[in-house]
Amino acid sequence: xxxxxxxxxxxxxxxxxxxxxxxxxxxxxxxxxxxxxxxxxxxxxxxxxxxxxxxxxxxxxxxxxxxxxxxxxxxxxxxxxxxxxxxxxxxxxxxxxxxxxxxxxxxxxxxxxxxxxxxxxxxxxxxxxxxxxxxxxxxxxxxxxxxxxxxxxxxxxxxxxxxxxxxxxxxxxxxxxxxxxxxxxxxxxxxxxxxxxxxxxxxxxxxxxxxxxxxxxxxxxxxxxxxxxxxxxxxxxxxxxxxxxxxxxxxxxxxxxxxxxxxxxxxxxxxxxxxxxxxxxxxxxxxxxxxxxxxxxxxxxxxxxxxxxxxxxxxxxxxxxxxxxxxxxxxxxxxxxxxxxxxxxxxxxxxxxxxxxxxxxxxxxxxxxxx
Ligand SMILES: Cc1cc2nc3c(=O)[nH]c(=O)nc-3n(C[C@H](O)[C@H](O)[C@H](O)COP(=O)(O)O)c2cc1C
Numbered sequence: 001x002x003x004x005x006x007x008x009x010x011x012x013x014x015x016x017x018x019x020x021x022x023x024x025x026x027x028x029x030x031x032x033x034x035x036x037x038x039x040x041x042x043x044x045x046x047x048x049x050x051x052x053x054x055x056x057x058x059x060x061x062x063x064x065x066x067x068x069x070x071x072x073x074x075x076x077x078x079x080x081x082x083x084x085x086x087x088x089x090x091x092x093x094x095x096x097x098x099x100x101x102x103x104x105x106x107x108x109x110x111x112x113x114x115x116x117x118x119x120x121x122x123x124x125x126x127x128x129x130x131x132x133x134x135x136x137x138x139x140x141x142x143x144x145x146x147x148x149x150x151x152x153x154x155x156x157x158x159x160x161x162x163x164x165x166x167x168x169x170x171x172x173x174x175x176x177x178x179x180x181x182x183x184x185x186x187x188x189x190x191x192x193x194x195x196x197x198x199x200x201x202x203x204x205x206x207x208x209x210x211x212x213x214x215x216x217x218x219x220x221x222x223x224x225x226x227x228x229x230x231x232x233x234x235x236x237x238x239x240x241x242x243x244x245x246x247x248x249x250x251x252x253x254x255x256x257x258x259x260x261x262x263x264x265x266x267x268x269x270x271x272x273x274x275x276x277x278x279x280x281x282x283x284x285x286x287x288x289x290x291x292x293x294x295x296x297x298x299x300x301x302x303x304x305x306x307x308x309x310x311x312x313x314x315x316x317x318x319x320x321x322x323x324x325x326x327x328x329x330x331x332x333x334x335x336x337x338x339x340x341x342x343x344x345x346x347x348x349x350x351x352x353x354x355x356x357x358x359x360x361x362x363x364x365x366x367x368x369x370x371x
Contacts, residue, residue, distance in 0.1 A: 005232070005360045006353055008241040010059050010218055011183070014039055014067050014141075016120070018353045019241030020231065021220065023071060023347070027055060028253035031062035032345035041069035041144050045121030051136045058136045067141035068167070073121050074128050074148030081126040084118050085265075088310050095303040099311050102239075102293050108324065111317035117312050118291075122279065136160055144186070147195060147281075151180035157308045161286040167222070167243070169197030174208040184218040186243045190274065191224025193333035195283045201225070209238030224269075226335030228355020234350070235356075246333040247352075251345040257320060260286075260330045260344065269334035278312050278329065280305030286336075289327035290315060 008019045017037030025029050032328035042059060052070070056240035059068055076310055081086065100143045102108070121128045136156060143150070143157055144165040150157075157164045166177040167186040174185050185210035189201025199207075201223035209219045222243035233240045250255045250264050263271075263286055274284045277294035280302055285291070290312065294302060302308045319327035343351070 004151065005235060006356055008235065008240040010220070013218070016067070016316065016361050017121075018349055019235075020349055020352055021069075021243045022240055022248050023243060023245045024248045024254075026248070026253065027058055027062075028255070028257045029248045029251055029345050030059060030068060032251070032253050033248070033349055034063045034066050036069055036346035036349040038349045039069070039241075041071045041142065043071045044131060044135075045071070045073050045128070045144070045146070046119050047131070048120065049130050052131055052134045053138065056135075056140060067218050069142030069223075070135045070140045070142050071133050071146050072128050072135065073146045074150065075122055075125070075305060076148055078122065078151060079124050081124050082122065082151040084310070087123055087306060091307045091310060092303050094300045095311060096306065097299055098293075106289065106324075108318050108327070109322055111314070111321045113317075113321070115313055115317035119279075119309055136162060142183075147182060149177050150182060151177070154181050165220070168208065169195075169199060169204065171204070171207050171211060174211050178212055178215050178217045180264065182217065184220055184240075185212060186220045186222050187234065187239070188243070189223030191269075191283075191286050191334040193220055193272075195279070195281050196223065196274065197282070202233075205234065205237040205239055222333040226332045226333070226338045228352045228357070229359050230335065231352055231356040232359040245331065246336050247339055247348060248345060249330065249332070250339055250342050251348055252342055253345050256313035256330065259323070259325045259328055261327075263328070264330070264332060264336055265340055265342070267332060267336045267339075272332050272334060272336060276302040276308065279310070280308035283337075284330045284331065286329045286331060289326040300341065 010019045016039050020032040020038040022040040025043040030042045035038040139160050142163045146167050149163050150166050163183040165183045165184045168174045169188050187205045189204045190196050191201045205221045212219050218240040220241045220243045221239035224241045225244045226247040231242050250261050271287055272284050273287050273291050276282050278285050
Protein backbone atom coordinates (compact mmCIF):
# COMPACT_ATOMS: atom_id res chain seq x y z
CA UNK A 1 0.00 0.00 0.00
CA UNK A 2 1.20 3.53 -0.80
CA UNK A 3 2.35 5.62 2.15
CA UNK A 4 0.64 8.93 2.93
CA UNK A 5 2.27 11.12 0.25
CA UNK A 6 1.77 14.27 2.32
CA UNK A 7 3.57 12.90 5.36
CA UNK A 8 7.05 14.13 4.46
CA UNK A 9 10.31 14.28 6.41
CA UNK A 10 9.40 17.84 7.36
CA UNK A 11 6.27 16.58 9.13
CA UNK A 12 8.40 14.24 11.23
CA UNK A 13 11.02 16.88 11.97
CA UNK A 14 8.52 19.52 13.08
CA UNK A 15 5.77 17.24 14.41
CA UNK A 16 3.18 18.69 12.05
CA UNK A 17 0.40 16.94 10.15
CA UNK A 18 0.57 18.73 6.79
CA UNK A 19 3.71 20.02 5.06
CA UNK A 20 2.03 23.37 4.48
CA UNK A 21 3.86 26.46 5.72
CA UNK A 22 2.04 29.76 5.88
CA UNK A 23 4.14 32.89 5.67
CA UNK A 24 2.01 35.63 7.18
CA UNK A 25 2.25 38.97 8.94
CA UNK A 26 -1.02 38.23 10.72
CA UNK A 27 -0.84 36.50 14.11
CA UNK A 28 -4.40 35.18 13.88
CA UNK A 29 -3.66 33.48 10.56
CA UNK A 30 -0.47 31.96 12.00
CA UNK A 31 -2.29 30.58 15.04
CA UNK A 32 -5.13 29.15 12.93
CA UNK A 33 -2.77 27.39 10.50
CA UNK A 34 -0.65 25.91 13.29
CA UNK A 35 -3.71 24.71 15.17
CA UNK A 36 -5.02 23.13 11.93
CA UNK A 37 -1.92 20.93 11.68
CA UNK A 38 0.17 23.10 9.37
CA UNK A 39 3.14 25.33 10.20
CA UNK A 40 3.35 29.12 10.18
CA UNK A 41 6.15 31.61 9.97
CA UNK A 42 5.25 35.04 11.24
CA UNK A 43 6.81 37.90 9.26
CA UNK A 44 8.22 40.38 11.77
CA UNK A 45 10.49 42.62 9.69
CA UNK A 46 8.15 45.57 10.12
CA UNK A 47 8.16 45.58 13.92
CA UNK A 48 10.34 47.06 16.64
CA UNK A 49 12.07 44.46 18.86
CA UNK A 50 9.71 44.95 21.84
CA UNK A 51 6.67 44.34 19.62
CA UNK A 52 8.28 41.17 18.24
CA UNK A 53 8.79 39.99 21.82
CA UNK A 54 5.08 40.53 22.57
CA UNK A 55 4.00 38.83 19.35
CA UNK A 56 6.06 35.74 20.12
CA UNK A 57 4.45 35.50 23.58
CA UNK A 58 1.00 35.97 22.04
CA UNK A 59 1.57 33.19 19.54
CA UNK A 60 2.92 30.84 22.19
CA UNK A 61 -0.22 31.39 24.23
CA UNK A 62 -2.40 30.48 21.24
CA UNK A 63 -0.53 27.40 20.00
CA UNK A 64 0.94 25.96 23.20
CA UNK A 65 3.94 23.76 22.55
CA UNK A 66 3.39 23.50 18.79
CA UNK A 67 6.30 24.88 16.77
CA UNK A 68 6.30 28.05 14.67
CA UNK A 69 8.79 30.32 12.93
CA UNK A 70 9.73 33.97 12.78
CA UNK A 71 10.86 35.61 9.53
CA UNK A 72 13.37 38.45 9.36
CA UNK A 73 15.37 39.90 6.47
CA UNK A 74 19.06 40.78 6.29
CA UNK A 75 19.46 43.02 3.24
CA UNK A 76 23.11 43.68 2.35
CA UNK A 77 22.69 46.74 0.12
CA UNK A 78 21.18 49.18 2.64
CA UNK A 79 22.92 51.74 4.89
CA UNK A 80 24.54 50.48 8.09
CA UNK A 81 22.26 52.64 10.27
CA UNK A 82 20.00 55.69 10.21
CA UNK A 83 16.63 56.71 11.60
CA UNK A 84 13.59 57.02 9.35
CA UNK A 85 13.95 60.81 9.29
CA UNK A 86 17.67 60.64 8.50
CA UNK A 87 17.05 58.15 5.70
CA UNK A 88 14.10 60.11 4.30
CA UNK A 89 16.38 63.14 4.02
CA UNK A 90 18.68 61.07 1.79
CA UNK A 91 16.02 60.07 -0.77
CA UNK A 92 17.52 60.91 -4.19
CA UNK A 93 16.18 64.21 -5.59
CA UNK A 94 14.96 62.89 -8.95
CA UNK A 95 12.72 60.23 -7.43
CA UNK A 96 11.61 62.50 -4.58
CA UNK A 97 10.50 65.19 -7.07
CA UNK A 98 8.72 62.62 -9.23
CA UNK A 99 6.63 61.47 -6.26
CA UNK A 100 5.92 65.04 -5.12
CA UNK A 101 4.63 65.79 -8.62
CA UNK A 102 2.60 62.56 -8.61
CA UNK A 103 0.97 63.62 -5.34
CA UNK A 104 -0.05 66.94 -6.89
CA UNK A 105 -1.36 65.43 -10.12
CA UNK A 106 -3.45 62.85 -8.27
CA UNK A 107 -4.39 65.17 -5.40
CA UNK A 108 -3.02 62.72 -2.82
CA UNK A 109 -3.40 64.23 0.66
CA UNK A 110 -0.72 63.66 3.31
CA UNK A 111 -1.25 60.77 5.70
CA UNK A 112 -2.97 61.61 8.98
CA UNK A 113 -0.78 59.67 11.35
CA UNK A 114 2.82 58.58 11.15
CA UNK A 115 2.65 55.09 9.57
CA UNK A 116 3.22 52.35 12.12
CA UNK A 117 4.85 50.25 9.47
CA UNK A 118 7.83 51.71 7.60
CA UNK A 119 9.10 48.15 7.14
CA UNK A 120 11.86 48.70 9.65
CA UNK A 121 13.93 45.61 8.87
CA UNK A 122 14.45 46.72 5.26
CA UNK A 123 15.76 50.20 6.06
CA UNK A 124 19.23 49.61 7.50
CA UNK A 125 21.52 46.81 8.62
CA UNK A 126 21.33 47.66 12.31
CA UNK A 127 17.62 47.03 12.90
CA UNK A 128 17.48 43.38 11.73
CA UNK A 129 20.32 42.62 14.16
CA UNK A 130 18.29 44.05 17.06
CA UNK A 131 15.21 42.13 15.90
CA UNK A 132 17.34 38.99 15.71
CA UNK A 133 18.44 39.32 19.34
CA UNK A 134 14.82 39.11 20.51
CA UNK A 135 14.10 36.12 18.30
CA UNK A 136 17.13 34.24 19.63
CA UNK A 137 16.45 35.19 23.25
CA UNK A 138 12.98 33.73 22.82
CA UNK A 139 14.45 30.51 21.40
CA UNK A 140 11.80 30.32 18.71
CA UNK A 141 11.68 26.91 17.00
CA UNK A 142 12.52 28.29 13.52
CA UNK A 143 14.19 31.47 12.32
CA UNK A 144 13.68 32.12 8.59
CA UNK A 145 15.80 34.56 6.64
CA UNK A 146 13.69 35.99 3.84
CA UNK A 147 16.67 37.82 2.37
CA UNK A 148 20.38 37.40 2.94
CA UNK A 149 22.48 34.37 3.82
CA UNK A 150 21.88 33.59 7.54
CA UNK A 151 25.35 31.95 7.86
CA UNK A 152 26.43 34.53 10.46
CA UNK A 153 23.78 33.41 12.94
CA UNK A 154 23.87 29.64 12.45
CA UNK A 155 26.25 28.79 15.28
CA UNK A 156 24.41 30.89 17.86
CA UNK A 157 21.00 29.77 16.69
CA UNK A 158 21.93 26.11 16.84
CA UNK A 159 23.36 26.54 20.34
CA UNK A 160 19.95 27.92 21.37
CA UNK A 161 18.11 25.05 19.66
CA UNK A 162 16.77 27.31 16.91
CA UNK A 163 16.50 25.87 13.39
CA UNK A 164 17.50 28.27 10.61
CA UNK A 165 15.88 28.32 7.17
CA UNK A 166 17.03 30.40 4.21
CA UNK A 167 14.89 31.60 1.32
CA UNK A 168 16.66 31.60 -2.06
CA UNK A 169 15.82 32.37 -5.66
CA UNK A 170 19.07 31.35 -7.36
CA UNK A 171 21.06 28.09 -7.41
CA UNK A 172 24.19 30.00 -6.35
CA UNK A 173 22.45 31.24 -3.18
CA UNK A 174 21.13 27.75 -2.44
CA UNK A 175 24.64 26.30 -2.72
CA UNK A 176 26.11 28.94 -0.39
CA UNK A 177 23.41 28.55 2.26
CA UNK A 178 23.46 24.75 2.15
CA UNK A 179 27.25 24.78 2.49
CA UNK A 180 26.93 27.15 5.45
CA UNK A 181 24.65 24.57 7.12
CA UNK A 182 21.09 25.93 7.08
CA UNK A 183 18.51 23.44 8.33
CA UNK A 184 16.24 23.85 5.31
CA UNK A 185 16.29 25.90 2.18
CA UNK A 186 13.20 27.48 0.63
CA UNK A 187 13.51 27.50 -3.15
CA UNK A 188 11.32 30.30 -4.38
CA UNK A 189 10.39 31.01 -8.00
CA UNK A 190 9.49 34.08 -10.03
CA UNK A 191 5.77 33.29 -9.60
CA UNK A 192 5.96 34.31 -5.93
CA UNK A 193 4.60 37.31 -4.12
CA UNK A 194 7.22 39.63 -2.73
CA UNK A 195 10.92 39.72 -3.53
CA UNK A 196 11.86 37.15 -6.13
CA UNK A 197 14.47 36.45 -8.75
CA UNK A 198 13.77 35.59 -12.36
CA UNK A 199 13.74 31.78 -12.31
CA UNK A 200 10.28 30.16 -12.34
CA UNK A 201 9.16 27.87 -9.51
CA UNK A 202 9.11 24.81 -11.78
CA UNK A 203 12.78 25.37 -12.61
CA UNK A 204 14.28 26.55 -9.32
CA UNK A 205 12.76 23.87 -7.08
CA UNK A 206 14.27 20.81 -8.84
CA UNK A 207 17.56 22.68 -9.34
CA UNK A 208 17.83 23.29 -5.61
CA UNK A 209 16.70 19.73 -4.82
CA UNK A 210 19.62 18.52 -6.92
CA UNK A 211 22.06 20.86 -5.11
CA UNK A 212 20.75 19.73 -1.70
CA UNK A 213 20.96 16.01 -2.49
CA UNK A 214 24.43 15.41 -1.14
CA UNK A 215 23.92 17.16 2.20
CA UNK A 216 20.34 15.93 2.56
CA UNK A 217 19.18 19.46 3.41
CA UNK A 218 15.38 19.58 3.13
CA UNK A 219 14.05 21.78 0.32
CA UNK A 220 10.76 23.63 0.65
CA UNK A 221 9.04 24.91 -2.51
CA UNK A 222 7.67 28.45 -2.83
CA UNK A 223 6.17 30.74 -5.42
CA UNK A 224 2.66 30.68 -6.81
CA UNK A 225 1.49 27.80 -4.59
CA UNK A 226 -2.17 28.27 -3.73
CA UNK A 227 -3.83 24.88 -4.35
CA UNK A 228 -3.49 21.19 -3.51
CA UNK A 229 -2.41 20.58 -7.09
CA UNK A 230 0.55 22.92 -6.48
CA UNK A 231 1.28 21.08 -3.22
CA UNK A 232 1.28 17.68 -4.96
CA UNK A 233 3.48 19.06 -7.75
CA UNK A 234 5.96 20.50 -5.25
CA UNK A 235 6.33 17.11 -3.56
CA UNK A 236 6.78 15.48 -6.97
CA UNK A 237 9.57 17.99 -7.66
CA UNK A 238 11.37 16.75 -4.55
CA UNK A 239 10.27 19.35 -1.98
CA UNK A 240 9.40 18.26 1.57
CA UNK A 241 6.80 21.01 1.93
CA UNK A 242 5.44 24.27 0.58
CA UNK A 243 5.98 27.85 1.75
CA UNK A 244 2.97 29.98 0.84
CA UNK A 245 2.04 33.64 1.22
CA UNK A 246 -0.69 34.93 -1.10
CA UNK A 247 -3.26 32.26 -0.28
CA UNK A 248 -3.60 33.47 3.35
CA UNK A 249 -4.22 37.12 2.53
CA UNK A 250 -7.92 36.55 1.87
CA UNK A 251 -8.45 34.14 4.75
CA UNK A 252 -11.17 35.06 7.22
CA UNK A 253 -8.62 35.72 9.96
CA UNK A 254 -6.40 37.92 7.78
CA UNK A 255 -6.10 41.56 8.83
CA UNK A 256 -5.46 42.74 5.26
CA UNK A 257 -7.47 45.79 4.22
CA UNK A 258 -10.86 44.87 2.69
CA UNK A 259 -10.20 46.73 -0.57
CA UNK A 260 -7.01 44.72 -1.00
CA UNK A 261 -8.91 41.50 -0.26
CA UNK A 262 -11.44 42.42 -2.96
CA UNK A 263 -8.64 43.15 -5.43
CA UNK A 264 -6.99 39.81 -4.63
CA UNK A 265 -10.22 37.83 -5.03
CA UNK A 266 -10.78 39.38 -8.46
CA UNK A 267 -7.13 39.27 -9.60
CA UNK A 268 -5.64 37.08 -12.31
CA UNK A 269 -1.94 36.21 -12.53
CA UNK A 270 -1.55 39.03 -15.07
CA UNK A 271 -2.84 41.56 -12.53
CA UNK A 272 0.47 41.17 -10.67
CA UNK A 273 3.69 42.87 -11.68
CA UNK A 274 7.35 42.08 -11.05
CA UNK A 275 8.90 45.48 -10.53
CA UNK A 276 11.33 47.39 -8.33
CA UNK A 277 8.88 50.28 -7.86
CA UNK A 278 7.64 49.20 -4.42
CA UNK A 279 10.88 48.50 -2.60
CA UNK A 280 13.84 49.11 -4.89
CA UNK A 281 14.33 45.33 -5.15
CA UNK A 282 12.35 43.32 -7.74
CA UNK A 283 9.12 42.35 -6.10
CA UNK A 284 5.79 40.89 -7.30
CA UNK A 285 2.80 42.96 -6.21
CA UNK A 286 -0.73 43.75 -7.40
CA UNK A 287 -0.76 46.33 -10.19
CA UNK A 288 -1.85 49.81 -9.12
CA UNK A 289 -1.65 53.46 -10.14
CA UNK A 290 1.75 53.56 -8.40
CA UNK A 291 3.02 50.87 -10.84
CA UNK A 292 1.51 52.70 -13.82
CA UNK A 293 3.25 55.90 -12.78
CA UNK A 294 6.69 54.27 -12.47
CA UNK A 295 6.21 52.53 -15.84
CA UNK A 296 5.44 55.81 -17.64
CA UNK A 297 8.07 57.13 -20.09
CA UNK A 298 8.66 60.24 -17.95
CA UNK A 299 9.38 58.22 -14.76
CA UNK A 300 12.90 57.93 -13.40
CA UNK A 301 14.13 54.46 -12.50
CA UNK A 302 13.02 53.45 -8.98
CA UNK A 303 15.38 54.61 -6.24
CA UNK A 304 17.54 51.92 -4.62
CA UNK A 305 16.44 50.31 -1.34
CA UNK A 306 15.69 51.60 1.21
CA UNK A 307 14.74 54.93 -0.43
CA UNK A 308 12.07 53.47 -2.73
CA UNK A 309 10.51 51.75 0.29
CA UNK A 310 10.26 55.10 2.04
CA UNK A 311 8.74 56.78 -1.04
CA UNK A 312 6.20 53.99 -1.39
CA UNK A 313 5.54 53.87 2.38
CA UNK A 314 4.53 57.52 2.26
CA UNK A 315 1.95 56.96 -0.52
CA UNK A 316 0.79 53.67 1.00
CA UNK A 317 -0.03 55.43 4.25
CA UNK A 318 -2.01 58.14 2.41
CA UNK A 319 -3.82 55.52 0.33
CA UNK A 320 -4.99 53.67 3.45
CA UNK A 321 -5.82 56.84 5.40
CA UNK A 322 -7.91 58.29 2.57
CA UNK A 323 -9.24 55.13 0.89
CA UNK A 324 -7.39 55.75 -2.37
CA UNK A 325 -8.11 52.30 -3.80
CA UNK A 326 -6.23 52.85 -7.05
CA UNK A 327 -2.98 53.40 -5.16
CA UNK A 328 -3.44 50.40 -2.88
CA UNK A 329 -1.29 47.40 -3.63
CA UNK A 330 0.03 44.33 -1.84
CA UNK A 331 2.49 41.57 -2.53
CA UNK A 332 0.71 38.85 -4.52
CA UNK A 333 1.93 35.81 -6.42
CA UNK A 334 0.77 34.40 -9.74
CA UNK A 335 -1.24 31.71 -7.92
CA UNK A 336 -3.71 34.50 -7.04
CA UNK A 337 -5.82 33.22 -9.95
CA UNK A 338 -7.00 30.40 -7.68
CA UNK A 339 -7.76 32.65 -4.71
CA UNK A 340 -11.41 33.49 -5.17
CA UNK A 341 -13.17 32.96 -1.84
CA UNK A 342 -12.80 34.16 1.72
CA UNK A 343 -12.29 31.02 3.80
CA UNK A 344 -11.13 30.31 7.35
CA UNK A 345 -7.39 29.55 7.41
CA UNK A 346 -8.13 26.05 8.80
CA UNK A 347 -10.28 25.33 5.76
CA UNK A 348 -7.55 26.51 3.41
CA UNK A 349 -5.18 23.98 5.03
CA UNK A 350 -7.76 21.17 4.77
CA UNK A 351 -8.79 22.00 1.19
CA UNK A 352 -5.18 22.13 0.06
CA UNK A 353 -4.40 18.77 1.67
CA UNK A 354 -7.62 17.13 0.37
CA UNK A 355 -7.00 18.36 -3.15
CA UNK A 356 -3.42 17.07 -3.08
CA UNK A 357 -4.66 13.62 -1.96
CA UNK A 358 -7.20 13.65 -4.82
CA UNK A 359 -4.48 14.54 -7.29
CA UNK A 360 -2.34 11.61 -6.16
CA UNK A 361 -5.38 9.30 -6.26
CA UNK A 362 -6.28 10.48 -9.78
CA UNK A 363 -2.76 9.82 -10.97
CA UNK A 364 -2.20 6.46 -9.28
CA UNK A 365 -5.75 5.17 -8.93
CA UNK A 366 -7.20 3.84 -5.68
CA UNK A 367 -4.76 2.48 -3.12
CA UNK A 368 -6.81 -0.77 -2.94
CA UNK A 369 -6.03 -1.51 -6.58
CA UNK A 370 -2.31 -1.75 -5.71
CA UNK A 371 -2.81 -4.28 -2.95
C1 LIG B 1 1.71 40.34 1.76
C2 LIG B 1 3.04 39.65 1.72
C3 LIG B 1 4.10 40.17 2.43
C4 LIG B 1 5.34 39.53 2.40
N1 LIG B 1 6.36 39.99 3.18
C5 LIG B 1 7.49 39.24 3.32
C6 LIG B 1 8.46 39.57 4.31
O1 LIG B 1 8.32 40.53 5.05
N2 LIG B 1 9.54 38.77 4.43
C7 LIG B 1 9.70 37.66 3.62
O2 LIG B 1 10.69 36.94 3.79
N3 LIG B 1 8.79 37.34 2.68
C8 LIG B 1 7.69 38.09 2.52
N4 LIG B 1 6.74 37.73 1.61
C9 LIG B 1 6.99 36.59 0.70
C10 LIG B 1 6.56 35.28 1.35
O3 LIG B 1 7.44 34.96 2.38
C11 LIG B 1 6.60 34.13 0.36
O4 LIG B 1 7.93 33.92 -0.01
C12 LIG B 1 5.73 34.33 -0.88
O5 LIG B 1 4.51 34.88 -0.53
C13 LIG B 1 5.51 33.00 -1.58
O6 LIG B 1 4.84 33.16 -2.77
P1 LIG B 1 3.23 33.07 -2.90
O7 LIG B 1 2.70 34.29 -2.31
O8 LIG B 1 3.03 32.98 -4.37
O9 LIG B 1 2.78 31.86 -2.13
C14 LIG B 1 5.51 38.36 1.60
C15 LIG B 1 4.42 37.85 0.88
C16 LIG B 1 3.20 38.46 0.93
C17 LIG B 1 2.05 37.88 0.15
